[in-house]
Amino acid sequence: MMQGKTMNIPNTPIRFLDLIGLDNEQLKDFTIRLNGDNPAWFDLLDAYYSSHDKLMEWVFTKRWPGDNRAKGSFKQKKVLQFIQLHQVDRTKWLFIGAFEILGEYQKGDGTVAYDYREIPQYAPLDARAVVYYKSIKGPTQLVNDMGNDKWRNRFLETMTLDHVSQSPISSLPFPGFENVRLTHRQLVAAVGNDTWKTALGSIQAVYLQTDRRTGWHYVGSAYSHKGAEQGLLSRWSEYAYGDHSGGNKRLKELGAKYIEDNFQYSILEIFDMRALPKDIINREHWWMDTLGSVCQSEDEHPHGYNSVAERNSNNPVE
Secondary structure (H helix, E strand, O other): OOOOOOOOOOOOOOEHHHHOOOOHHHHOOEEEEEEOOEOOOEOHHHHHHHOHHHHHHHHOEEEOOOOOOOOOOOOOOEEEEEEEOOOOOOOEEEEEEEEEEEEEEEOOOOOEEEEEEEOHHHHHHOOOEEEEOOOOOOOOEEEEEOOOHHHHHHHHHHOEEEEEOOOHHHHOOOOOHHHOEEEHHHHHHHOOOHHHHHHHOOOEEEEEEEEOOOOOEEEEEEOOOOOOOOHHHHHHHHHHOOOOOOOOHHHHHHOHHHHHHHEEEEEEEEEOOOOOHHHHHHHHHHHHHHHOOEOOOOOOOOOEOEOHHHHHOOOOOO
């Protein structure tokens, strides 16, 4: 009988640039741009899902109006783009793609930006690969020329893989029910991710939809009814797909594109799967009144998406 042996597997970090197949010579053709998060501009991670075009325009800007220095200048013909994953932690960076620089152009306001196209072979890791790299002190936005031997060697040696996520939304772990705040694009990713599906499917809840353009609210409830066992997951899946209205007339009138661009989803109160629908509905009504989300016909300035009928109904949705 063979005796078992304990295998000693070295805990050696995986070098990210080795992982994606870039050796010392190939890396010379690249710039690495680390885009630091700054709330004064916008939330980079949120922008990746909710305002992707705006984000890409920003990370490919070479010079801003009124600034004589080209702070975003690329010296090489290719670029690896990263965004800061956490506002406080400047060591975790989300990979958002590798691109070829095709040229540059000037906008009417004086902004100089790059024209680019994505390099397909690296795309499967977009918004899924998180790397560890401790940047040195400097501007929030860091442009690193890999044609420079010192910087190239530093990145080859010290930029390591933190993790690869199943899907873009899981680049961040589930934050706890009290910290859930998703744009619509994040919502779509969440209801398709195993970790988030398990969490959202384990509770009943009163939830909040916020129109970030107007500040208007919609309060809803999710409960198991007639054998349904998916809780909040079932309800939010309805908002993720189709016209995103969940059957609400006023939301339907907004149109799917408006909701995709402007709506945010959060959780107000959670209940275990044994809670009765009538108790959840009572709390839903309490939150409607508290947040003023019911649109009254006599309101001079309507400011909510819930209907009076929704507020007055005490029956579970059929």
